[in-house]
Amino acid sequence: MRITFAVVIALLTIQSYAQPSVDASQRWIEKEGANILSEFVELLKIPNHASDLENINKNANLIKDRFEARGFGMRLLEEEGAPPIVYGEHLVKNATRTLCFYVHYDGQPVDPQLWVHDAFEPKMYDESMYMGGKEIPMPKPGDEISENWRIYARSASDDKAPLIALLAAVDALKESEIGYTSNIKLFFDGEEESSSPHIETYFTKYGDLLDDIDVWLMCDGSVYQSGDPSFKFGGRGITGMQLTVYGALRPLHSGHYGNWAPVPGQRLAELLASMKDEKGNVVIEGYYDSVEPLTDFEREMLNNTPNIDAQIKEELGLAWTEGNGEALNERLLLPSLTVKGLSSGSVGEKARNIIPSFAIGELGMRLVKGCDPDHMLNLVEAHIEKEGWHIVREDPDMETRKKYPKIVKVIRDPDGFPATRVNMEQPEILNVVNGVKSFTGDAVFLVSSGGSNRVNDAIYNVLKTPAISVNMVNHDNNQHAENENVRVGNLWYGVKLMSVLLTLPNDLPKK
Amino acid sequence: MRITFAVVIALLTIQSYAQPSVDASQRWIEKEGANILSEFVELLKIPNHASDLENINKNANLIKDRFEARGFGMRLLEEEGAPPIVYGEHLVKNATRTLCFYVHYDGQPVDPQLWVHDAFEPKMYDESMYMGGKEIPMPKPGDEISENWRIYARSASDDKAPLIALLAAVDALKESEIGYTSNIKLFFDGEEESSSPHIETYFTKYGDLLDDIDVWLMCDGSVYQSGDPSFKFGGRGITGMQLTVYGALRPLHSGHYGNWAPVPGQRLAELLASMKDEKGNVVIEGYYDSVEPLTDFEREMLNNTPNIDAQIKEELGLAWTEGNGEALNERLLLPSLTVKGLSSGSVGEKARNIIPSFAIGELGMRLVKGCDPDHMLNLVEAHIEKEGWHIVREDPDMETRKKYPKIVKVIRDPDGFPATRVNMEQPEILNVVNGVKSFTGDAVFLVSSGGSNRVNDAIYNVLKTPAISVNMVNHDNNQHAENENVRVGNLWYGVKLMSVLLTLPNDLPKK
Known part of the structure; x- marks a missing residue:
């Protein structure tokens, strides 16, 4: 109806x-x-x-x-x-x-x-x-x-x-x-x-x-x-993390330091890009491993659900979706990883010719049956470390800044649930x-x-x-x-x- | 002195x-x-x-x-x-x-x-x-x-x-x-x-x-x-561009669409990440090709300039710089590419559980002798297209959205100079x-x-x-x-x- x-x-x-x-x-x-x-x-x-x-x-x-x-x-x-x-x-x-x-x-x-x-x-x-x-x-x-x-x-x-x-x-x-x-x-x-x-x-x-x-x-x-x-x-369950990537201690003139000073927005982009493949699948090791399969009854219910992908794509103006064409209903039965917020420096009329001193990415994660929130956050952190990043929990002090080439502050969502x-x-x-x-x-x-x-x-x-x-x-x-x-x-x-x-x-x- | x-x-x-x-x-x-x-x-x-x-x-x-x-x-x-x-x-x-x-x-x-x-x-x-x-x-x-x-x-x-x-x-x-x-x-x-x-x-x-x-x-x-x-x-000369990457026509609930709808922040990250290598060098084809070399007198002046990299890295709290250790003075004689602004959805207390409908990146470029601003912008656009993006100059209409999997609006800085x-x-x-x-x-x-x-x-x-x-x-x-x-x-x-x-x-x- x-x-x-x-x-x-x-x-x-x-x-x-x-x-x-x-x-x-x-x-x-x-x-x-x-x-x-x-x-x-x-x-x-x-x-x-x-x-x-x-x-x-x-x-x-x-x-x-x-x-x-x-x-x-x-x-x-x-x-x-x-x-x-x-x-x-x-x-x-x-x-x-x-x-x-x-x-x-x-x-x-x-x-x-x-x-x-x-x-x-x-x-x-x-x-x-x-x-x-x-x-x-x-x-x-x-x-x-x-x-x-x-x-x-x-x-x-x-x-x-x-x-x-x-x-x-x-x-x-x-x-x-x-x-x-x-x-x-x-x-x-x-x-x-x-x-x-x-x-x-x-x-x-x-x-x-x-x-x-x-x-x-x-x-x-x-x-x-x-x-x-x-x-x-x-x-679905939910969790997430806030990532803050650091450049110089203070914002820098993009002329006097551009092409030498690290660019936090660039490096955050590189970190985020490393988390998914071109099909939109998460490539963080183990990310899909704990997903609990459907029962036969659940699978039957799922098969009875109309496939509305074409309609939704039409309505939302989409030529492509994550998973390269896999049905929405199937995709919702996997954990997601979403960049729900990005911020560094300013854009539009407020944009200035600086190299910002930090960049922030907000990652949202939706979990399915079998995914423990803490375990999923651990997997993301393990990936970040594998990419060569040093993880901190507070803004880094000078010693830390001078020691590690790639520093990211990770604030884990304390309120996640399965x-x-x-x-x-x-x-x-x-x-x-x-x-x-x-x-x-x-x-x-x-x-x-x-x-x-x-x-x-x-x-x-x-x-x-x-x-x-x-x-x-x-x-x-x-x-x-x-x-x-x-x-x-x-x-x-x-x-x-x-x-x-x-x-x-x-x-x-x-x- | x-x-x-x-x-x-x-x-x-x-x-x-x-x-x-x-x-x-x-x-x-x-x-x-x-x-x-x-x-x-x-x-x-x-x-x-x-x-x-x-x-x-x-x-x-x-x-x-x-x-x-x-x-x-x-x-x-x-x-x-x-x-x-x-x-x-x-x-x-x-x-x-x-x-x-x-x-x-x-x-x-x-x-x-x-x-x-x-x-x-x-x-x-x-x-x-x-x-x-x-x-x-x-x-x-x-x-x-x-x-x-x-x-x-x-x-x-x-x-x-x-x-x-x-x-x-x-x-x-x-x-x-x-x-x-x-x-x-x-x-x-x-x-x-x-x-x-x-x-x-x-x-x-x-x-x-x-x-x-x-x-x-x-x-x-x-x-x-x-x-x-x-x-x-x-x-240095200057130019730049504003990139707007599109997802769905409207912001989406990150639960109901997460793991299926395209995530603009993710895709912008992938595009930006494709522009530089891990040493911080620009990998856009031809980016350094038009740089005019120094005269002997200029090279002599440059050689007389103190290397202040260690001091500046100490002062700015940096363990790494673009070019993997090349001197600041040498790096300033090359064109730069800087993410001077990033924005998508919201971060921090205003962060919401949505998939934003767009993400914006502001790219600043500093040019050296030999680099024509228009030519440099053309090189960046050629790279963007090589990465599979469809470039538009205004927000895309529905037909465009439904036709191209990857759409980016590029606004070229109209005020650049060499x-x-x-x-x-x-x-x-x-x-x-x-x-x-x-x-x-x-x-x-x-x-x-x-x-x-x-x-x-x-x-x-x-x-x-x-x-x-x-x-x-x-x-x-x-x-x-x-x-x-x-x-x-x-x-x-x-x-x-x-x-x-x-x-x-x-x-x-x-x-």
């Missing part, structure tokens, strides 16, 4: 458990669409970087109030110096299971220079600004709203959209007097984009609130690039899968997301509970980058999906 | 033409040192980027007024939209020659984030801040002033120091009633750091004021790194050389500066007049970079040198 007008067609052909909930949502969207968006805008206006505790608390309280007003028992779980967890519950008589909706209300930092608009002044466009869309006014009640419209703001997709979708689904079911079939818990994180450093503390401290959860529904991440609904059963992969064949998981299928029909069930979530890791390791990643937002949402956005049609899909998850069939035996 | 206490010793041992002028300067410095510095600070406080015409005019008028008050005939030469030339003259009866002092009063742009202090709030330090110097108050009249002190401000060295040195020399000679031996002209440029785009226009428009100049004294650049006085007889090298053996030049030698004793007479000066190029090609680069400021002055400074001892040396140049012996036959 494409998340477009196809929804309507799907609804006409599938008689399902899901039908009443989906109908209720559709009526609610038609009647209240402008108000849903208006409530969304209000939430998007509050800046939400985890380090900005004042605004983070404003976000948390607004969200708590909104669910409280709709009958959820709400509280803020608190930890000194950390964003609060917005926790909620709605218990149901004779429920056979407890589902927990996980959403994070914090967002990535914003670099205002890169944004077309203020990231916290939401703007509506009539389609993607990258496809020539134009800004239009926010709709008023009664206005027709196109599914192709997009709202631009930080966290429009990642990850405030599921909050609004869930609120609207709650309203829609209430309006149509449809009850929930599971105990519902809410767990809204306030520092996911800062790697949720307190998540284990929260899980330990408030474990009694979370013990009875059967399945976590991780409402984060985008639907499959084909537009098909998608659910993911794991995520990949997770839930057993897709266990009954609790299959039950949810079958329930949503009655709404979505065929959908993409991905062995693993390409992305990473520390919370998934903690749920698996601390709470020992399975989690499914439930996706609703458009894949081209610029999450983490400038001009983040959500497509309105995806928001409406999210409302329907949430209403289905709140009313999943009761096939599971009561515990 | 080291420019330190050695000055005193040199004065005791050399009976010379220069003695009275140097003595007069020494007395003046001892008496008026604090006032000289105070006048300097006033000038340094005026921001001086060439594009800031309001402040540029403030600088020009202040300088004009200062020389006018000392009896020079002054005027501003003007050109619509350009910084004015501060022009002046002081004619002398029976002078056998006309010398023109060239100084530029504009400075490089400032990146305030990199400066320890405001670049236009001059601060005094008791020695280099990089060597542990501490801030101290500006001296008051009567205070003892150490030669090791340093003034930190934009253009403290490059290039306002010679203006203050010249003003003080004029005062010192007047106080001791010593007359000039040449007609003196002043030509102070206001956009040298922006590559003096109007210099040829000025030279053409005001050619009648400049026709009778025998030798231009280009008061810019630093003394030799050994501390020895230095004079240079040419400069190297200049004056014939050191002609009489006008030898006469000045012998005159200053009577003050400095042995000094460094360099075939060419490593740096570049468009004005030198225009003097040579438009005015057909020889020019000598006359250096006074310390070599470790951070010119063009943050925390630019001048060492007070070098400023005092400058005063003496200016007084000697104003009173050079009259060996030249009157024209």
Whole structure:
């Protein structure tokens, strides 16, 4: 099912458990669409970087109030110096299971220079600004709203959209007097984009609130690039390192020293270039050795996943991809190595005729099942040393500078974590899968997301509970980058999906 | 002669033409040192980027007024939209020659984030801040002033120091009633750091004021790194290019696309790495082929130049240099290729888990005699194409993106110019050389500066007049970079040198 007008067609052909909930949502969207968006805008206006505790608390309280007003028992779980967890519950008589909706209300930092608009002044466009869309006014009640419209703001997709979708689904079911079939818990994180450093503390401290959860529904991440609904059963791990390469103690005049003094940008380039071959494969020794192969079931799921490479290449304007033509889905099952940042001296109008005294490269690494973060970082460091570099952990002193021809400071990501992969064949998981299928029909069930979530890791390791990643937002949402956005049609899909998850069939035996 | 206490010793041992002028300067410095510095600070406080015409005019008028008050005939030469030339003259009866002092009063742009202090709030330090110097108050009249002190401000060295040195020399000679031996002209440029785009226009428009100049004294650049006085007889040419390497049309989530989408920073690194070998030599085909060899006289001068590599490597904290140990002086006689800027995504606290959509590299190139700027840029482009890249001149459209696996936008520096090298053996030049030698004793007479000066190029090609680069400021002055400074001892040396140049012996036959 494409998340477009196809929804309507799907609804006409599938008689399902899901039908009443989906109908209720559709009526609610038609009647209240402008108000849903208006409530969304209000939430998007509050800046939400985890380090900005004042605004983070404003976000948390607004969200708590909104669910409280709709009958959820709400509280803020608190930890000194950390964003609060917005926790909620709605218990149901004779429920056979407890589902927990996980959403994070914090967002990535914003670099205002890169944004077309203020990231916290939401703007509506009539389609993607990258496809020539134009800004239009926010709709008023009664206005027709196109599914192709997009709202631009930080966290429009990642990850405030599921909050609004869930609120609207709650309203829609209430309006149509449809009850929930599971105990519902809410767990809204306030520092996911800062790697949720307190998540284990929260899980330990408030474990009694979370013990009875059967399945976590991780409402984060985008639907499959084909537009098909998608659910993911794991995520890649993550780690990385910052490399600083040194030249002279101070910046030098490029005339008086050029062709003699070492050029940090040149040498960093040489180091980075040594890490991959011309096919885009990592040539660091052992980099792919610990990758755990797929089970037969996982391989089958993977084979059922549409190959969307041609479409994505078209959309992104790519003539070549790493791996020289290997499918995206296969490539995401290998560890990645990404130059996510480069800096030395200045470029553009600020460029000066100097030899900078240092150059910085930020390396991001995504890990798959079997890859230990520390081990992977060790492999990269071993490669760096094999290339003749002396590794330091702090800026080198003069003795060190004068001793080693090639010096690099390596700062290892202290917050890495390994990949997770839930057993897709266990009954609790299959039950949810079958329930949503009655709404979505065929959908993409991905062995693993390409992305990473520390919370998934903690749920698996601390709470020992399975989690499914439930996706609703458009894949081209610029999450983490400038001009983040959500497509309105995806928001409406999210409302329907949430209403289905709140009313999943009761096939599971009561515990 | 080291420019330190050695000055005193040199004065005791050399009976010379220069003695009275140097003595007069020494007395003046001892008496008026604090006032000289105070006048300097006033000038340094005026921001001086060439594009800031309001402040540029403030600088020009202040300088004009200062020389006018000392009896020079002054005027501003003007050109619509350009910084004015501060022009002046002081004619002398029976002078056998006309010398023109060239100084530029504009400075490089400032990146305030990199400066320890405001670049236009001059601060005094008791020695280099990089060597542990501490801030101290500006001296008051009567205070003892150490030669090791340093003034930190934009253009403290490059290039306002010679203006203050010249003003003080004029005062010192007047106080001791010593007359000039040449007609003196002043030509102070206001956009040298922006590559003096109007210099040829000025030279053409005001050619009648400049026709009778025998030798231009280009008061810019630093003394030799050994501390020895230095004079240079040419400069390297300059050009460069900006490279922009493209990935996907938009920034991508490093999880959802990492290990599949092309990484612009990685590919830029590969391109840059392909341009040099591990010895730091440029491997672009033909890069060194057009270099014109030295004459025997030039080779002799070069051989007389002290090898200061060990000292500079010690000072800059370097265990390795490009060319694998070849001498700095030899390396400056070859064209350079410098990564002066790198940028992709963000680094440090702003680093985000994305695959950036582009990466930029700024390449600076310094040229030597024989290298045509366009030809050198062509060689680099031929190399880029040989490496499989498709070169564009504007951001690529979708068709282009989808057609070529490796796309780079190349913006060629439109303002490059070739190297200049004056014939050191002609009489006008030898006469000045012998005159200053009577003050400095042995000094460094360099075939060419490593740096570049468009004005030198225009003097040579438009005015057909020889020019000598006359250096006074310390070599470790951070010119063009943050925390630019001048060492007070070098400023005092400058005063003496200016007084000697104003009173050079009259060996030249009157024209």
